[in-house]
Amino acid sequence: MIKSTLLASSLGIVLCFSGFSGALAQKTSLNIGLASADAGVLDPHMNSATTGKSFLQQLFNGLVRLKPGEISPDQIEPDLAESWTSSPDGKVWTFNLRKGVQCHHNFGEFTAEDAVFSLKRAATRETSTFSSDYAAFDSVEAPDKYTVRITLKNPIPSLLGVVMNYHGGQMVCKAAVEQMGNEAFRRRPIGTGPFAFAEYVPQQYGKLVANDQYFRGKPVLREITFRLIPSDAARDLAFQAGELDMLYARQDQTSFNRLKQTPGVNAYAMNPAEMSVLHFNMTMPPLDNLKVRQAVAHALDREGIHQFRGRDVSRQAVSVVPNGYLGTLPNAPLLPHNLQKAKDLLTEAGFPNGITLKTIHTTLPGMLSFMEAVQAQLRRAGITLEITPVEHATFHQQIRQNLSQVVHFQAARFPVADVYLSQFFHSRAIVGTPTAVTNFSHCKVADAEIDAARSEPDKAKQIALWHEAQRKIVTEVCAVPMNESLQLWALRDTLDLGYEVKGALNLGPGVLETSKFTR
């Protein structure tokens, strides 16, 4: 009987206090809700996933950085480098580093030697996912303690893009990597950013603490906890209940509208949009047949998907390079939705009874729901799409092993056409080859244009080459670009990140030293 009294009284206490749960929290700790169960490898040079990038960006600086909240490459400002110059031919770049920057957890001062080490690490295939970005690097040297000199084999469209606080440009501390080794570094990443790594518990959370030696000043927030909550509903509920201050919102119009109307909440639909593209593996029948690919393209309905994904939170894709990138072809000859045409083409190709396509797909709800919508569209044209759902990491692994006939890839890249084109549509990037990146379709029709554009000094000619490349890829139907979904985030209105939240190249609004709670 004592037991039941205890339970009854504890229930009573819970009911009394539940109303105050929000007010009890110290307002110098920030809780962020992220959308997957695992942040992946905690190495800025390896991790290209949304969750990992949002988490890691606070730990690292680049030589230069994008102004917080901006995504356009012309909004670059100094970071670890105070100033930089380039030779007239654009082949030699010199960066002058800030003095006295300290690595986290007493790993010493960040100097030119660290920058050289970090860039070389980012350019090495074994230690970096982004090594192909550095293919044009001839040498990286440190003439003195605070100078970094990069020599290129040929000029590239955006050198600053690969030395900024993004992907391989994030600077790791040499002493930390060398003392701990890569394995241990990935369990305890060390950088120079406003927040330092504290703890990571898979399936639960990652925790960062303020770096009081940060060169831009002592952070106002003392602690950031990134909660890993794959379920959209659970994350949203937690935010509604005041347990999170900021969250990666469900990629859906209805939820977004509700968040927007919630008092005390600011909801943002941010760039860069992640473009959903269906890549057709052209080495696998029947997709080796152009008519079949055209039929599939005609069966797809971009307008319908736009309606499905939401009018304000997504937009229709225009080309195989996303909207607004430098060099995007705004009116690419994408095949229009036409069911009759699709059926006719299938009949012409010798499949009057339709075809069956197989796809390996991630279980991430936002992506999977898109694919189920695509599945329903194709069904109307007699095309059966068999979806095999696998966990996100397995998905990434298997699509790179050439196992999926159709690959749905959703990504944003550095906003210059060259990056998207060379990673997804250049023959060097074909999956299963030694130089593989993410060319799932085995597309190779535009190699010449992509290569020529990269070293073309005349801006207008460069853009014309990129346009031509896109026209060729679209005509060959290597892939069908479908929809671009914006990054949906919601913040409590008492949270001031210290800048205007317009975009986030790292796929999550970065937390700065000046970020604070206003109440």
Added chain:
Amino acid sequence: MRSTSGRACWKPASSRADYGTGVTAFLVRRFGFACITLFAVLTIIFLIVRILPGDPAQVILGDQADAAAIAALRTRLGLDRPLLVQYASFLAGAIRGDWGVSLVTGRPVIQEVLSVLPWTIELTFFALLVGAVIGIPLGVWAAINRNRVPDYAIRIASLLGLSFPAFVSGILLLIGLAIQLRWFPVISGQRSTWTQWLQSLVLPAINLGLIMAAYITRVTRSAMLEVLSEDYVRTARAKGVPWRAVVWRHALRNALIPIITIVGLYLGVLIGNSVLTEIVFNRPGLGKLIVGALNQRDYTMLQGMMVIYTLLVVAINLATDLVYGIADPRVKLQ
């Protein structure tokens, strides 16, 4: 949720008296049996993990690794040794407490398990508490009102309780108490203050506890019916001991032995079934860890967890047997 086989479960338990003559012999036999079970299950686990498709070395290094690197890692992991040698070292490791290192996080499996174990233990404990507090009185009440309205009502209600998949009841609780009424938090992950801890525990514990209560109610009812028909209860009544005292002091005390046994048997199932509760309430725990390891193809983690789980189940079964053997006077008598 072996709900429905509840009664069938405890019948063999009562026949366990056959296993030994003296208490010592009984203990020795039970311990020996536990060892054989453990050995057999470890062997099955070893085989299952070897049968699983995919090369662990390939999984660790990813698709971009070259053949030399894979071979080197296979050597480091000991995968190139003869199967029998691997088996021996696996068994030795399992007994010594060396349960491997997670492929994904690189941390020892035991460390990962220990970091979520408190969550599972507290959930299990409070679920049991809720179950006992609700289930035992209801079961007794049903038994003393046998074949009358309260009995029928309780039996049907408990059957309904047993019919709930844990995630359906969990979602109903979430919709009702967390979303509509906003009494409870949704993530059970925060526990920096005492109230937060309690808040985070209540809903999941009620969810598992209600199913537990339905189960305990039925077990209590049938155990009480059996005890109430025994001679000493009739004797006590004949001697004029008040009915209330007979029920609560004499009968229930004796009925508790089978109840504890069955609940003990159910505990392993309870731990396993907390998976669904953990997912719905986004609560860390052993179940969620297993699901995560499966999703990520973390074979070593899976193997280590199965070993730890087996040890746990075998230990719980052994403890239940021992308690039963010591507490039940009939075992001593034989």
Added chain:
Amino acid sequence: MTEAVSKSPPSGLSRLATAMLRAFNTNKTSWVGLVLFLVIVVLAVLAPWISPHDPIEQDFFSKLQPPSATYWLGTDYYGRDILSRLLHGARYSLIIGIAATFFAMVLGSFIGIVSGYYGGRFDTLTMQIMDILLAFPSLILGLIIVAMLGPTLTNIIVAIALTSVPSFARIARAPTIAVKEREFVEAGRALGFSDARLMFVHILPNIAAEILVMFSLWTASSIRTEASLAFIGLGLKPPTPTWGGMIREGFENILESYWLALMPGLSILLVVFALNLLGDGLRDAIDPKLKGEQ
């Protein structure tokens, strides 16, 4: 072992039918369960003809609609009719639940009867293996098997069947031990009947009632396990409508449209409850000892 069985003469299916009928009449709740269950079965069988809409066809302009005259139970995230998906989903739930339990029953009873009939070391060993399998919760075991084999209809049935084999083995073994000592079996043995004939012609009909009762209870359990697997993400592939999968999808929309998760949740509850009512009532009637005092 049990009164109902020990009083009945040796063999015959008609005896079994009589015993079942008597059991139904002893406990009226069984009738309620049976009728409920049969209604669900009929609805599932008729699903293609009585569904108001196509369960797979999507309509993005009627996403997430609350219940209305057109969509009696509302629509899901893809604008599909929930009622139609529920009706079709019932087919998969029932097929998997019944098939898995049936295979478990056949295999488990075989193991149990053989083990109980021969006894000795063979019996001890078999039952120890069954105990080990029992030690793993059916959900975790099913989870591992489906994850290993991949989530297809056959694999899910196999996985769920394997998890309930030990229970049937235990259930079949106990009455076998009791029955094999009885006169008619002894007599058969004296007449030189083969072991197989004794086990499956003479013993089996006498323990069939108990096994059939467990069949209804374990079908309930199998349906619940299937739904749980689908909820975790190891269900049949999309767009196949499964109740567990519908709850999984509905859970993501729980803030705006709670009926998405509620309707399939109640469906599972209803069918499991119906089977439990059926089986529980029968068990009490067939095995009066379990009812307590006599």
